[in-house]
Amino acid sequence: MRLFRRLSFGRTEKEVIELFREHLNTVKMACEVFLIALETDDKGLFNQVCELEKTGDRLRREIALKLYGGAFLPAMRGTLYKLAETVDEILDMLEDTAIDYLRLNLHLEEDIREMCVRVAKINVKMSNDLIEAFNALRSGDSLENRTVKIRAREREIDVLRNRIYEKLVRRNVDSYWEGKILSDFIDHLVYVSDIIEDAADLIQILNVSLR
Amino acid sequence: MLSEVVASIIAFSIGSNNTSNAFGVSVGCGVLSFRSALILIGVFVTLGSLTQRKVMETVGSIAHLNGELVLIVLVVSAVMIVLANVKKLPVSSHQAIIGSIVGAGVATGSARFGILASIVLSWVLSPAGALLLAILIYSALEKVVSELPVFSVERLLYLMLILSGVLVAYNTGANELAAALAPVVSAGMLPPLEATLIGSASLFAGAALLGGRVVETVGKGITNLDPLSGFSAQLSAGITVLLFTFLGMPVSTTYCLVGGIVGVGLLKGVRAVRVNLIKRIVSMWVVAPLLAFSASYLLTIALTVWT
Numbered sequence: 001m002r003l004f005r006r007l008s009f010g011r012t013e014k015e016v017i018e019l020f021r022e023h024l025n026t027v028k029m030a031c032e033v034f035l036i037a038l039e040t041d042d043k044g045l046f047n048q049v050c051e052l053e054k055t056g057d058r059l060r061r062e063i064a065l066k067l068y069g070g071a072f073l074p075a076m077r078g079t080l081y082k083l084a085e086t087v088d089e090i091l092d093m094l095e096d097t098a099i100d101y102l103r104l105n106l107h108l109e110e111d112i113r114e115m116c117v118r119v120a121k122i123n124v125k126m127s128n129d130l131i132e133a134f135n136a137l138r139s140g141d142s143l144e145n146r147t148v149k150i151r152a153r154e155r156e157i158d159v160l161r162n163r164i165y166e167k168l169v170r171r172n173v174d175s176y177w178e179g180k181i182l183s184d185f186i187d188h189l190v191y192v193s194d195i196i197e198d199a200a201d202l203i204q205i206l207n208v209s210l211r
Numbered sequence: 212m213l214s215e216v217v218a219s220i221i222a223f224s225i226g227s228n229n230t231s232n233a234f235g236v237s238v239g240c241g242v243l244s245f246r247s248a249l250i251l252i253g254v255f256v257t258l259g260s261l262t263q264r265k266v267m268e269t270v271g272s273i274a275h276l277n278g279e280l281v282l283i284v285l286v287v288s289a290v291m292i293v294l295a296n297v298k299k300l301p302v303s304s305h306q307a308i309i310g311s312i313v314g315a316g317v318a319t320g321s322a323r324f325g326i327l328a329s330i331v332l333s334w335v336l337s338p339a340g341a342l343l344l345a346i347l348i349y350s351a352l353e354k355v356v357s358e359l360p361v362f363s364v365e366r367l368l369y370l371m372l373i374l375s376g377v378l379v380a381y382n383t384g385a386n387e388l389a390a391a392l393a394p395v396v397s398a399g400m401l402p403p404l405e406a407t408l409i410g411s412a413s414l415f416a417g418a419a420l421l422g423g424r425v426v427e428t429v430g431k432g433i434t435n436l437d438p439l440s441g442f443s444a445q446l447s448a449g450i451t452v453l454l455f456t457f458l459g460m461p462v463s464t465t466y467c468l469v470g471g472i473v474g475v476g477l478l479k480g481v482r483a484v485r486v487n488l489i490k491r492i493v494s495m496w497v498v499a500p501l502l503a504f505s506a507s508y509l510l511t512i513a514l515t516v517w518t
Contacts, residue, residue, distance in 0.1 A: 010366055017362065073242065073365055073372075075438045140360030210364045210438055211356050 012071040016063055016080070017138065023059040023087050024134055026052055028127040030094045031192075035120040037098070038113070046098040056091035060084045079206050086199045090127075093192045100185035104178075109171070115164050119157055119189055126153050126196045133203045143207055150200040154193045161190040215401060217285035219413040221391040224292045225304055226252075226417025229387060232464045233379040236441055237372050252380050252418045257411040259384025264403060265459030266389040270309065271397025273326050274316025279514060281394045287311040287507045288391075291499065302499045303463035305390050306334075310503030312394060317504075318511035333460035334496070337451050338470030345447035345474030352439055371442045378449030379464055386452055388414055390461040440479075444471030466496065 030052040037045035063084040067077050108116065133146040164186055173179040234248035243251075276284060288307040295302035309330060316322030356364045392406045401409070448467035455462040469492055 010369075013362065013365070070242065073368060073438055076361075076365055138360060138362060140358075140363070207361050210361055210368060211353070 010071075012066055012069070016066050016071045019059055019063045019066070020080075020084070020087075020134060021131075023056060023063070023084065024127070024131045026055050026059065027087060027090050027094075027196075028124070028131060030056075030091055031120070031124040031127040034094055034098060035117065035124055038101070038117055038120050041107075043102060046102055049098040050095050053091040053095035056088045060088040073210070076206060076209055079202060079209055083199060083202045083206065086195060086202055090192060090195045090199065093188055093195055097185060097188040097192065100181055100188055103181050104185060109167070112164060112167050112171075115160050115167075116186070116189060119160050119164075119193075122153050122157050122160075123189075123192050123196070126150055126193055129153070130196055130199055130203075133200055137203050137207055143204055147200045147204055150197055154197045157190050157193040161186065164190075215395060215409070217282065217289050218392055218395045218406070219409060220289050221285065221292060221304060221308070222388055222410040222413035223417035224289070224296065225383065225387050225391060226256075226414035226419075227421035228296065228417075229379075229383045229414075229464065230418040232468065233383065234376045236445065237376050242369060242372055243376075248376070249415070249419055251377060252383075253411075253415045255377050255380035256384035256388065256414055257408075259381040259386075259456075260388050260392075260407040260411055261384075261404075263385035263389065263456055266386050266456055266461050267393045267396055267403065269326060269330070269459040270312065270390045270393035270461050273309065273312045273323060273330070274319070275321040276312070276315060276394055276398050278398060278400065280315045280319065280511060281398045281400065283507055283510045283514065284308070284311045284315050284394050287314070287503055287510065291503050291506075295495075295499070302495055303465055304387055305461045305463050306496070306499040307503045308390050308394070309461060310500030311507035313500075314504040314507030314509075315511045318508045318515065330460060333455055333458070333462050334466070337455050337460075337462040338466045338473075340454070341444075341447045341451040341467035341470035342474035342477075344451055345443050345471035346478055348447050349440065349443035349475050349478055352443060356439065368438050368442055371446060375442060375446040375449045378453060379445065382449060382452040382456060382464055383414070384411065385456045386461060387464065440472075440475040444468060444475050447471040447474065466492070 030049050033045050033048050033052065036042065037049065064081055067081050067084075071077075072080060107113075129146055129150045133143055133150070135141075136143050136146055168182065168186065173182065230248065230252055233252060234243060237243040238245050238248050285308075288304070288311050291302060291307040291311075292304055295307075309327075313322055313327055356367070359367070388407075388410050392401075392410045395401050396403050396406045445468065448464055448471045451467045451470070452462055452464050469489070473489060
């Protein structure tokens with residue numbers, strides 16, 4: 001019976017928390033695979049990022065089903081689902097970036113590639129910070145340090161984005177589509193950090209939602 | 212026989228309305244299914260009515276009533292409760308029952324004003340007590356939850372929600388149902404155990420057949436209240452009614468709940484309290500027993516003249 005299942009001290013809630021951990025680990029893994037793919041120009045690894053996005057979709061669906069099946073109080077449910085959606089959005093954005101790269105079908109100039117790799121490295125660090133923030137939410141440790149770190153890294157990426165565009169505007173492109181896809185690739189790559197920051201904000205909102 | 216039927220109708224009506232007092236928030240939140248809430252209602256209402264007899268004794272001793280007078284008291288009460296439900300007015304079953312008992316008692320000269328005075332005093336003190344208790348509970352909880360991880364807070368609030376719901380269900384049997392059955396038992400029309408079992412069954416039927424609709428309304432209506440405030444108000448109401456039940460005083464859970472909500476509202480600033488709603492509730496708190504009193508008094512006089 002549902003009542004007794006609930007009184008077994010939140011088994012469904014524990015399952016949801018485990019799914020979130022898996023979801024966040026998938027994001028970290030996707031960021032890492034993306035970084036290696038970019039560093040080595042390995043097309044197969046970019047395809048692996050797309051596969052990880054599918055895993056993310058499955059996890060988001062499972063979280064949604066458990067949440068709306070009655071896990072957690074409604075005061076938290078909406079924000080938890082929004083967090084699952086936002087985490088999934090990170091994976092969607094990584095997939096879009098990977099597809100852009102595959103579509104580009106050209107070699108990036110070394111200095112631009114180097115800055116893109118730096119952005120991807122920061123994304124990996126931010127995905128790790130996000131996992132730490134979620135763990136702090138569970139353990140009751142201070143969230144402040146983690147979220148400040150995430151915000152600082154996001155600003156770092158904004159600076160890099162401006163530098164990349166400074167280089168890009170001086171670059172010639174062969175067609176409208178090459179320019180568009182290149183611009184989309186850079187925008188998507190830097191936008192990953194914005195979504196990670198949004199997810200960190202939601203973790204902070206969750207932390208105060210029942211107080 | 213007719214009096215027993217009318218008492219059962221009142222118990223049925225309490226069941227349809229008080230299910231929401233006990234588990235409206237839990238079912239509305241999706242924490243409990245309606246079926247689980249019904250099982251808890253059935254178990255704890257019966258337990259409350261079987262283990263507590265003081266309220267029944269107090270209400271039964273307000274006035275000496277014979278079979279015809281019991282019928283008048285119960286019909287007046289039932290009509291008032293049903294009308295209040297139809298008009299969606301916040302009328303407690305206690306006020307209707309006690310107002311009409313006093314009306315019949317005054318008309319026949321058997322009313323005991325000392326007991327009535329202590330009941331009226333408990334009607335004033337119980338919402339005030341719930342108000343103060345809600346302030347204490349909310350302040351204490353606020354300190355506790357600030358130290359805990361959010362997922363532990365969620366678990367704590369979940370358990371409190373179930374606990375306060377169970378408490379309100381127990382009080383419904385021990386206090387509200389006891390008051391409804393008191394006229395029938397005090398007139399010797401049914402033995403206490405039999406009355407309790409019939410009353411609990413009628414109340415359960417009311418909860419099962421009509422409770423779901425009310426629970427849905429309350430559950431949706433209360434979602435704007437943050438969990439900590441809602442639980443503090445409900446727990447304070449449950450504890451207050453339980454204390455008054457031990458003292459043998461018939462008090463309303465709804466009014467204590469209002470007291471609790473006002474208490475939490477005051478902590479958050481007077482603007483958080485909906486003054487117009489409170490005025491409406493307080494006016495019904497005065498008008499309802501007077502209406503029941505008048506109707507019962509006039510019917511008893513008419514019966515006396517006729518016979």
